[in-house]
Amino acid sequence: MKTIDDLSKDGLAGKRVFVRADLNVPLEGATITDDGRIRAVAPTIAKLADAGAKVIVASHLGRPAGAPDERYSLAPVATRLGELLGKDVAFATDTVGDSAKATVAALGDGEVTLLENLRFNAGETSKDEAERAAFADQLAALADLYVGDGFGAVHRKHASVYDLPAKLPHAAGDLIATEVGVLRKLTDDVRRPYAVVLGGAKVSDKLGVIDHLLEKADRILIGGGMVFTFLKAQGHEIGTSLVQEDQLPAVREYLTRAEERGVEFVLPVDVLVAPAFPDLAAKAATHPETVAADAMPAGKMGLDIGPETRKLYASKLADAATVFWNGPMGVFEHPDYADGTRAVAQALLDSSAFSVVGGGDSAAAVRILGFDENAFGHISTGGGASLEYLEGKTLPGLAALED
Ligand SMILES: Nc1ncnc2c1ncn2[C@@H]1O[C@H](COP(=O)(O)OP(=O)(O)O)[C@@H](O)[C@H]1O
Ligand SMILES: O=C(OP(=O)(O)O)[C@H](O)COP(=O)(O)O
Secondary structure (H helix, E strand, O other): OOOOHOOOOOOOOOOOEEEEOOOOOOEEEEEEOOHHHHHHHHHHHHHHHOOOOOOOOOEOOOOOOOOOHHOOOOOHHHHHHHHHHOOOEEEOOOOHHHHHHHHHOOOOOEEEEEEOOHHHHHHHHOHHHHHHHHHHHHHOOHHHHHHHHEEEHHHOHHHHHHHHHHHHHHHHHHOHHHHOOOOOHHHHHOOEEEEEEEEEOOHHEEEEHHHHHHHHOEEEEEOOHHHHHHHOOOOOOOOOOOOHHHHHHHHHHHHHHHHHHHEEEEEOOOOEEEEOOOOOOOOOOOOOOEEHHHHHOOOOOOEEEEHHHHHEEEEEOOOOOOEEEOOOOOOOOOHHOOHHHHHHHHHHHOOOOOOEOOOOHHHHHHHHHOOOOHHHHEEEEOOOHHHHHHHOOOOHHHOOOOO
């Protein structure tokens, strides 16, 4: 992959450089609860601006339905990015419309703009190649050069990630270079025992990764919303918990294959349940019940791993030499369901393992719960992206930067 240094051989002064970042940060209303992804890409933006480029930053936020939706506006991110860069960041209220065109046209050398959420446009995520290409053409018209630095989104075959770089001279940004450098170590020569902890809510995206992990990992620990598809596959009651019904046969096969291959597959022995998903804004006490994982009551939702599971998982991580962790163990955004995630983070710090924590929410959880991010081996800005990288898959957003 070309680097920014390669791209800047003829100078960057006055050039319009499009930076595809992943600024998909957690928000409560318009308040950013963790700015890790903004801080991670800010040095790339500063480097380009310092070289005199006119920097056009673009990202998605959340999963809006291809049309403007104020809840997913990047406006709060523009303000925070400006604070981190120590300069104004002009915010365009659309992505390729009049506001974007006028904002880009008004940019001076060394100035920075942030476009509104790419996913407010159906073309960004479309499966229709022509629709994606048409949107990429509109984005390309705004810029002279392209820098891909949104590591968290490189597994998405989206217009700004995959189609746009083919239309402009392009390079990988410094964040992508760092991320790939660290993750390569986990694919090339991993120190064993190698434990992988999987949780979170993007269950359909991430269950498939287990297929590959069964060939690589020595131990796989399951938490978060992942748990209940496994419990159901084993024939247990899961109440109203998150479940991926269409994956039940696949999950049964994983459990069988883990046994055959001698991979230790660890599921929770107890879980915290409540009648409903908690109100994350109010954070009022919800008085969860601890129940055995094989005896969940009907009508209740599993929201965190329980106290016995916390101890069990800590013991399974204590002697690992390498740990990769993606996905919180529970709904950590509410204090009643943060203990599982806290326990896994603490277990990684207590062990001497090289630990990689990947994912927007996992990385945010570690920081929000008060852990020192520098105490971990690597905090990756990508969850799905790092998992697919470890799987050895061709990632569209990395392939597009190679030539
Ligand atoms: N048992 C559960 N039920 C529903 N959601 C859960 C559960 N456990 C964790 N979550 C949610 O998972 C989300 C993070 O999942 P995900 O996006 O897959 O992780 P990451 O961003 O680290 O890749 C968090 O917002 C958390 O509240
Ligand atoms: O948050 C992200 O991924 P992650 O939750 O796997 O870390 C990325 O911004 C990608 O978002 P998407 O999963 O909506 O494509």
